[in-house]
Amino acid sequence: MSDFSLPHADTVVKTATTYGRDLLERVLSTALQAGIAGIxxxxxxxxxxxxxxxxxxxxxxxxxxxxxxxxxxxVTNSASLAKGV
Incomplete structure (x- = not known):
């Protein structure tokens, strides 16, 4: 049986926080962009x-x-404007 290692809890929380910030930014910016485009x-x-x-x-x-x-x-490989994403 192979070893199955899970990431440290701090890594999971940091990743979830980063994902949440990125997702929130994308949802808000898409709503703004679609509103502008519609008008x-x-x-x-x-x-x-x-x-x-x-x-x-x-x-x-x-x-x-x-x-x-x-x-x-x-310089990051992200399309997000949020810092650290």
Whole structure:
């Protein structure tokens, strides 16, 4: 039978905290980006299905730009703007 070692409790708590911060940031930034995209695309065009699809694409584009900005401002391999993620 092979040895099965579990990580130290401090590592698990730190990892869970990091994950929680990263997840919270991504949820909040996605909500903000989708809201901006929805207003920018559908409001002036009296939105329909295609405009809503365009808004979703714009939201995805904003998410991509945020991830690229996060990579440029820090040396870590993360798309998060939060410190230590």
């Amino acid at each position: 920018v695309v559908t409001q002036p065009l009296d939105g329909n299905m295609w405009h809503a699809a365009g808004a979703a694409g714009l939201g995805a584009g904003l998410s991509l730009l945020k991830g690229l900005f996060a990579k440029l401002r820090d």
